[in-house]
Amino acid sequence: MSDFNNGFWNVWVIVLTIGSIIFCVLLLWSQSRARNAKGEVTGHVWDEDLQEYNNPLPNWWRWLFYLTIVFSFGYLALYPGLGTYAGSKGWTSTGQYELERDAAEAQFKAAYGELLTQNIELVATNDKAREAGERLFLNYCAQCHGSDAKGAKGFPNLTDADWLWGGEPAQIKETLTNGRMAVMPPFAHLGPQKIKDVAYYVRSLSGLVNPHAPEADRGKAVYNSAGCAACHGAEGKGNLGLAPNLTDKVWLYGSRDATLIETISKGRTNSMPAFGEFLGEDKVHLLTAYVYGLSLGNRAEAGK
Ligand code: HEC
Ligand code: HEC
Structure with a gap:
């Protein structure tokens, strides 16, 4: 709501919202008073003897409708909806996102706990870490480096033992965290x-x-x-x-x-874009180990 640059739009939204609820109440009320019509037919006939009656809405239906109106006032008191009023619970979509992200990160930490504190050489030999690293790689890196990490024109092959920026764990981690510009x-x-x-x-x-x-x-x-x-x-x-x-x-x-x-x-x-802030330290750690592991076979061959 911060993009409202004057008070008019705030009031406008509140008036529109409350106004349409009041309109619904009035409409319902007026319809429930049309009882005298009960039993009358409208004169429309189909299939020879099928007639349309002009009966009022059934009570259970009307009360359900009233209930939704009561609900809407409760909702507008608790959550943002009336102009810039934030709602008594202080809920925001950003806050909700952050909560879910933190929960997912806590889950990630719990699942990969000890791996996150081990050094890269050790993590690179762990199957569970490799699987997680591969999933991350396919999500965030494959569009440029290819799903086999062998690169393409302008995007380096990560499985050879040839490095533009260095293949030691600390160098790979630096590449992923802060990106590189050539x-x-x-x-x-x-x-x-x-x-x-x-x-x-x-x-x-x-x-x-x-x-x-x-x-x-x-x-x-x-x-x-x-x-x-x-x-x-x-x-x-x-x-x-x-x-x-x-x-x-x-x-x-x-x-x-x-x-x-x-x-x-x-x-x-x-x-090479920077991923440190976006993925966070833990995922960068697993990815570093994954990338380090990709070229292990070729390193031995190249004597590096
Ligand atoms: C938008 C495309 C793009 C994405 C996405 C991307 N990269 Fe890169 N990456 C590059 C480019 C381009 C370079 C080469 C930069 C240069 O020429 O120095 C590079 C370089 C690298 C290097 C250095 C290679 C060397 O020889 O030193 C590593 C390691 C790397 N990327 C890993 C990753 C990982 C892991 C991810 C996923 C988190 C990733 N990249 C995502 C484009 C990308
Ligand atoms: C300021 C440093 C600098 C100078 C001077 C420079 N280069 Fe480069 N050159 C680079 C960098 C950095 C790259 C890698 C670009 C990338 O990663 O996308 C590169 C890439 C190349 C490539 C592509 C290699 C490949 O693997 O495809 C060739 C060829 C090349 N340079 C030739 C030359 C020649 C010839 C000269 C002199 C006329 C020259 N460079 C001068 C920094 C330099």
């Missing part, structure tokens, strides 16, 4: 030739094209002079939390020539 600046000012060369050089770093070709040499010179190394490192191996490794086979946007040229000339802005 900015690859645009380099259109280099002009098409230099962009083509540097894209060639980047592709040569992971063995997609011949690293000894003249384009690769020219591209390397651009890589160094344009400042790519400041973020991606002198050898293109990346810097955790700053810019991805360009020498491995993991691509966020794809390894095609045209894709690289687009990334380099237009830049990329990408963000």
